[in-house]
Amino acid sequence: MLLRQYLGHGLRSLCLCGLLFSARGGTFLSEPWLQALACKCPRLSRLYLLNTDLRGLPSCCLLPPTLQVLELHNCELPPGFFTQNPSGTCEPDHHRAAAVSPKSPANKQLTASSPGITIQTLILDNVPSFTNQHLHSLSSWGQLARLELRDLTRMTAAGLRACAPPGLQALHHLRHLEICTIKRQQMAALGLGEGWAGLEGLGLGGREVGPGLLCLSRLPDLRRLRLCDCSLTEMMVLRSCRTLKELRTLEFRKVEFSTESGGEAEEGQEGGGEREEGEREERSDTDPVPNLRQSLVTLLPKCSVLFTECSVASVQG
Structure with a gap:
């Protein structure tokens, strides 16, 4: 009903609240529903998910291929959710291809190999199941330029350090990184201590500020x-x-x-001048x-x- 009555061709931004903390429970984001969303809203570029259980989806490749911004707040993820094929493409399976009408303008897009994940901004806020392995899998995202990591209790400094260029799991295209931990002392920002070539923007929040300040001298490209x-x-x-x-x-x-x-x-x-005595x-x-x-x-x-x-x-x- 949501797709039929309210969502249309011109939709560019969508915010959805799931049932993760509802007494009813259940999953509302299914593979067929996402296929229909991609067909009905071919211009969708930003998806904001709140309290959503994504463990029923094996891969983020099932999300609309036009997305440029993905925000996950208070969500749960399955292992390998951010992984795509080594070739950097997302191969839709036969179920996905069969669900699309041959007359649909999006048919070629879903039945052929898509160009891979095109998301440029990823925001993760209080996602308990997010691990270092999820973080490392983002290295295959060729267009990821901005990454915001907030209150991710299972991400460590070692996990972040492995993502710094020029490592095998490096996020080579990343230009802006934000790390914020309010709830507990993570000190994940210490992972910046080995340096990060190409990082131009950095945001530090909460308990990550102190550890992050210790690493600023190792960020030569910071602007x-x-x-x-x-x-x-x-x-x-x-x-x-x-x-x-x-x-x-x-x-x-x-x-x-x-x-x-x-x-x-x-x-x-x-050289900055001192205040005169008595000056407030x-x-x-x-x-x-x-x-x-x-x-x-x-x-x-x-x-x-x-x-x-x-x-x-x-x-x-």
Whole structure:
């Protein structure tokens, strides 16, 4: 009924909520339904799945081949879900081919070998069954440029380290990576310690911020850095960013800055000028730590610094 009455040819983005935590249970994403979705919505480029049990689907190759963005929130996956053929193509089986009408314009697309997974952005948020093996299988995704990993309890630093180029399981096309862990101390970001050639954007959140800051000097191509949902000191930021001379954007989002009332961070202020005695540091919502911004301007002259929903907590020192 959903396909017949509400979804049409021009649909580009679709958000679906499953029954994973429902008392009814059951699976609503079946292979025939996905085939029909691909035929009815040939322009679908973004699929957002919430509370969805995908363990009844053997492979992500059954998803609409036009997808460019896939978001999985509170979902469950089967082993090998992200794996495609070594040749980089997704071969539909005879069931898939037989289910498509010969008169359908999508018939050739589904009965012939498809060009492989074309997803460019993959977002995984609280997917308990996601493992290092799932992560490694993404190396066959030739167009994956952005990967966001949030609260994945079974992913480790070793698993992430194996994905860094030029390894056999490397995510060669990846340009932006986000790692955020709120619920527990994963420290998966330590997997960046061996370096990651070609990584231009990095987001660190929650308990991944501290470990990730230790690895920034090993990311020579980094141009954009976002730190969120954490507590930081000015000294931590300045020490970690001193080597990022080519950084273009540094964003702090929902960060609580701890400043010592007895004195401000001195590192990185050379040439930036000191405040005159008695001068007060004026703060605003968009510039909660003016002294830090001044130091970063001197340290990283090519970088724009942004503060979003940040706060300051004074610590007696």
